[in-house]
Amino acid sequence: MTTWESLYARRASRMRASEIRELLKLLxxxxxxxxxxxxxxxxxxPAEAFKAAYQEILAGPDAGRALQYGMSEGSARLRNWIVNHMRRLGVECGPENILVTSGSQQGLDYIGKLFLTEGDTALVQWPTYLGALQAFNAYEPGYDRLDPGANRPAEDYAAIAREKGGRIKFAYLSPDFANPTGLTVDLAERQRLLALAGELSCAVIEDSPYEALRYDGEPLPPMLALDCEASGGINNARTLYCGSFSKSLSPGLRLGWICASADVISRLVLIKQASDLNSPVLNQEAMARVAENVFEAHTAKTNAVYKSRRDAMLAALERHMPAGVSWTRPEGGMFIWMTLPKGMDxxxxxxxxxxxxxxxxxPGRAFHPDGTGANTLRLSFSCNDYQKIEEGISRLGRLITETVTSKL
Amino acid sequence: MTTWESLYARRASRMRASEIRELLKLLxxxxxxxxxxxxxxxxxxPAEAFKAAYQEILAGPDAGRALQYGMSEGSARLRNWIVNHMRRLGVECGPENILVTSGSQQGLDYIGKLFLTEGDTALVQWPTYLGALQAFNAYEPGYDRLDPGANRPAEDYAAIAREKGGRIKFAYLSPDFANPTGLTVDLAERQRLLALAGELSCAVIEDSPYEALRYDGEPLPPMLALDCEASGGINNARTLYCGSFSKSLSPGLRLGWICASADVISRLVLIKQASDLNSPVLNQEAMARVAENVFEAHTAKTNAVYKSRRDAMLAALERHMPAGVSWTRPEGGMFIWMTLPKGMDxxxxxxxxxxxxxxxxxPGRAFHPDGTGANTLRLSFSCNDYQKIEEGISRLGRLITETVTSKL
Structure with a gap:
């Protein structure tokens, strides 16, 4: 049996190992x-809060139900918490607008599955979240460049998509402290992106797993909130919002959500049914309890830690990087994006x-659908304390300085 | 925004609500x-065993790791248990042959994604597991009829697949106590199916979520075990085995696995990465402990209960069904398949x-890819005690008798 390659689907040629995942082994x-x-x-x-939640559920009268199959839409109690969370963000919605997913990554996979036929076009930023490209690639789209500050006219985008044999199905972006750049899309740019999507009659995919991790500045309304306001309500909105518990409470339960028009949610529910039936009820019940009990206090606490690490990394970069190297100054999230001098790889x-x-x-190239970005890289400040950040950036600064100097 | 239909992918037209899921609401x-x-x-x-496992993990020094992202392949401890389980079934394998999935349903989705391009053909039984058709439909295959007792010549299958514009990528079946029929594929038929797949140079998907639920008769080797023996080892085998903890320990943790050639597993790992990163580490760690501690004792206990319910239903059917109605006599699993007189819907x-x-x-029609089977239906005996089974089959027998009589 040496003919596996000949049996694989056409899409398999676009599936490649993630550089990030390989690097995780370095941990x-x-x-x-x-x-x-x-x-x-x-x-x-919040391990203590999770321990108490699992204990309460599994010692209680509903243990059997928590260990049983559940509804594909998600558990009522968790969807209710999410509805209230989305309302706090300015999105009026009900449980019929929420699908619980196994992390926001699964939301991206389902969105690709629902919208993309081979040859269709997805608009994405350059650079963009690598995991989104990996999720979408299975459905064989082409990509064109979304550039919040300087988009081309709609007809130009549409014409290029037609040349590729399909149409633009959605514009994908992560407007808050994006992975990998750490950058935030400002209010005027959000409005212009919605207007562009309107001209293109396409959906907007707002991927916002870092939303709760803001350390400075004023929170901006999600694009879904702006869209609801302009279109008259969530069931008229073209935006699908992907949220996640992974960065705020824990990625280990694999729980996120999509908030969107009830019509779209009902189609995504069918995809969920066919792909894994439902996310674990036990985890949903535990996450609902932990979110109810500690979400605000816990994110306040962890944001203070992440803020100090971001500040430490920004200060270390100032101290240790040579001229010709630049970087972003994110208001939240986990990432700083660095640009090396031209020609450096x-x-x-x-x-x-x-x-x-x-x-x-x-290295930044993988985040660029067109293979550019060789002189860019992503730094995460989330998992290292002040000493490690200072030491690591100092060593990296020395290395870059030496490399720049050797090329002069 | 009333143009959603025009934005959906071509495949969306094949996604329909599951009759079974709608019926679950009757519960x-x-x-x-x-x-x-x-x-x-x-x-x-085994709620007590799960409670103890979550407690042990979340109170222990590895709580943080259990709440973190994990490897896409699955957690080492759970994969080791699965390796030993597969060895007990006669399949020599190692961790590199195992991918942990979120239930065996997710395994089917990934297999469709890896193998099927639109126009390809999947061989399936008539009737077959509805969830498999739903998972595969997203990848737009055609279906042809696999019939373990009376398959057509390989060239006949291949020619029809070519006419549809693709080729046969795999034969899918559930050889042990299948959903929906309860039937088991015998040893000679397993061998003949492997030979047919060899002639077609296609893969075999062995879906075996009910494997541990045998109440009578001698266990048969999995097709993967027979394949390994004939081909010289798992890395030469064409069979992918889909297993599940859902029917033996709990479906609530959403955990299953694929056991196959390391080459195929490495490709499926990429699909897992792109679709949901990994199944919950916490659940995998808990399931590993529960499986280690109670799998054999627990399945022995529950099998005794399910056996008595199967016996009760078979006896009730004998008592209450009129002439012209027939049904299967499964050696395990959860289902009895009934055939009503011709013309009855x-x-x-x-x-x-x-x-x-x-x-x-x-009703059985949904399990038939060609829309036949109108006079068939599926009965599950897993969730009702003796009294309910006797009462329910008695009522159903009366209704069928009346219906048959009124048509005479």
């Missing part, structure tokens, strides 16, 4: 300072860095 | 005797049955 080497992973700090998870730098400086980060 | 009406759901009895779940019968007899079952 096991204690002398490497790891700025690569985009994960929350597990020392901060971040993938080559990583090899040297792991060998000599013992510092890991993610 | 809430206490006077309906429900033979419809294909679910295990939640009163039998099980969907119509269900409407009357819910209204007057207050008994629910699943």
């Amino acid at each position: 096991d080497q204690p002398d490497v300072i790891n700025f690569a992973g985009g994960i929350p700090d597990q020392a901060l998870f 971040a993938a080559t730098l990583l090899e040297t860095s792991i060998e000599t400086a013992r510092v890991a980060f993610v | 809430d009406q206490p006077d309906v005797i429900n033979f419809a759901g294909g679910i295990p009895d939640q009163a039998l779940f 099980a969907a119509t019968l269900l409407e009357t049955s819910i209204e007057t007899a207050r008994v629910a079952f699943v």
